Amino acid sequence: MALINKVMPGYSATLWCQDEASPTPLTDAQLSTWTAQVANIIGTSAGGTGTGTTGYQIPVENIPPFGADDAFAAYAVAGARTGAKITTQNQVTSMTITAAWNPADPALLLIRGDGYSGTIIRTYVVAVYDGTNTVAYAFNARVGGMQWDMNTSAEGKFTFTLHPVGGNSYGWTTNT
């Protein structure tokens, strides 16, 4: 199978996580390994091989931007007309996620438990799927910043932030 070569709608992204109450997050190398690692977390509806016992889909309203934060060292050069920048590797972007609040949803309960614990590190995967092939972005994160917004003008919202851990703790994989 060839890799996806299309412009993808935002709708094609899904968010998945390990489903154990006390998970063993993937290692840095495993985050970049599709077979038996990242694929196990992603369900078949997004082109993975996961089942309800290896990974949950998190029912998010939207996948926020993901990747790395911007960072550079700026300096001035005496006598030069402009200053200059040196790009540096900054941390993995935190993702603030909004989900419609369903108090019985197992994935949301898992995240609520992680946030309560504060120490659990879990592997999360953003999967982009065109119906045939999958591109996945996996990272390890803790949960912080949980808020429930029960504003009367709209449905109840559960908002939380996934804070990535580790220096290199993300990886790209594909199913091909």
Next chain:
Amino acid sequence: MATQNNVVQYGKAIQAQLQSIVSPIPVYAAFNRNFATEPKFIVWMLRNVHQPVFAGNLQGNKGIDTPTFQISIFTQKIEDGFTISNQILQSLHGYSGLFGGATHGFNISKADVFWLYNSYDNTEKMAQIFLDCTLYIPA
């Protein structure tokens, strides 16, 4: 890079998908000549086919397509129309995957169905229900 999708495929896929949802009720594109003799049938019309075009003179620099097709449901009994509408909503709203069956189908990221209104035409003696369905098609 996104090529222009083929609207012939859209048409064939819409026809096939609707047919599979409501079978054995007949599905027509745009017009049904036999409306007087059929107690229930469906007509669809495709509109708003448009992939956004981005900067530059590269013709392939386009975005995804989000076409909408209207589904018009005609029935002699009002309840039949609601039943058919429910079938379509249950099957299509929020659906992602192969759209249009094995022969004519392609993958869509999401189908979004919007019930517009129901009505009744006294001259034709037929109840009508109108739905809009927007497709999000990777391109």
